[in-house]
Amino acid sequence: MVTYLDAELAPLKNTGQIRLYGEEGFEAMRKACRLTATALDELAGIVKPGVTTNEIDRFVFEFGMDHGAVPATLNYRGYTKSSCTSINHVVCHGIPNDKPLREGEIVNIDVTYVIDGWHGDSSRMYPVGEIKRAAERLLEVTHECLMLGIAAVKPGARMGAIGEAIQKHAEAERCSVVRDFCGHGVGQLFHDAPNVLHYGRADEGAEMRKGMIFTIEPMINLGRAHVKVLSDGWTAVTRDRSLSAQYEHTVGVTDDGCEIFTLSLAGLDKPGLPG
Numbered sequence: 001m002v003t004y005l006d007a008e009l010a011p012l013k014n015t016g017q018i019r020l021y022g023e024e025g026f027e028a029m030r031k032a033c034r035l036t037a038t039a040l041d042e043l044a045g046i047v048k049p050g051v052t053t054n055e056i057d058r059f060v061f062e063f064g065m066d067h068g069a070v071p072a073t074l075n076y077r078g079y080t081k082s083s084c085t086s087i088n089h090v091v092c093h094g095i096p097n098d099k100p101l102r103e104g105e106i107v108n109i110d111v112t113y114v115i116d117g118w119h120g121d122s123s124r125m126y127p128v129g130e131i132k133r134a135a136e137r138l139l140e141v142t143h144e145c146l147m148l149g150i151a152a153v154k155p156g157a158r159m160g161a162i163g164e165a166i167q168k169h170a171e172a173e174r175c176s177v178v179r180d181f182c183g184h185g186v187g188q189l190f191h192d193a194p195n196v197l198h199y200g201r202a203d204e205g206a207e208m209r210k211g212m213i214f215t216i217e218p219m220i221n222l223g224r225a226h227v228k229v230l231s232d233g234w235t236a237v238t239r240d241r242s243l244s245a246q247y248e249h250t251v252g253v254t255d256d257g258c259e260i261f262t263l264s265l266a267g268l269d270k271p272g273l274p275g
Contacts, residue, residue: 020211032120033261057096122262139271159205178219217248
């Protein structure tokens with residue numbers, strides 16, 4: 001049975017209960033998410049052939065420090081980087097390293113900043129120079145999936161409506177939805193209830209209520225949905241080595257829909273923009 005509780009009265013651990021936040025929580029999330037979106041905007045001018053993902057990661061760390069924020073991934077369960085950088089067939093949790101990016105690659109950069117205890121979580125795809133049309137279309141489809149999922153968010157609907165909207169569009173475009181990873185509740189905890197599946201049926205899952213805050217972060221593959229995690233314990237890749245893409249926003253459920261906390265004020269969170 002799903003239970004909901006006032007976030008202000010909840011313990012700071014994942015109990016499986018769904019927290020409902022008030023205006024103070026929403027305002028704190030706006031602040032944290034705004035900084036994350038700004039950092040991702042800045043990266044649009046940094047990602048290019050020859051740049052290493054370690055350089056990108058260093059920027060994420062220093063940008064956060066300069067603005068009074070800590071990267072949530074740094075030392076999280078033994079993870080040693082300030083971001084995740086997932087290239088080509090890497091589905092998620094790619095670890096930054098010293099290998100230069102190459103012309104034609106695509107890379108997802110996932111950043112979560114913590115400000116005053118609140119987590120702003122978002123990720124975007126970046127083309128590295130000129131990319132092939134198939135990769136370009138994958139980015140477009142994945143972003144469309146994200147926005148269709150967000151459009152399904154409203155009080156009274158079930159969480160499955162998000163997954164159904166994403167799955168229908170992805171499969172209509174002959175792509176597949178990764179099922180091994182999902183979105184999640186977020187706020188004063190990095191990962192909280194509920195899990196947000198990117199597939200399913202509209203009559204399934206917990207009921208959405210005003211005050212819920214969670215991420216929607218579909219991972220869409222050009223090939224099959226199957227993934228495997230490499231021996232480093234983090235990096236997830238497509239089993240068939242097909243390209244994978246992901247876009248992520250943090251949203252809060254409002255009276256009649258939702259607020260997207262991680263939107264780019266510069267409009268740089270959509271595909272088809274210069275990399």
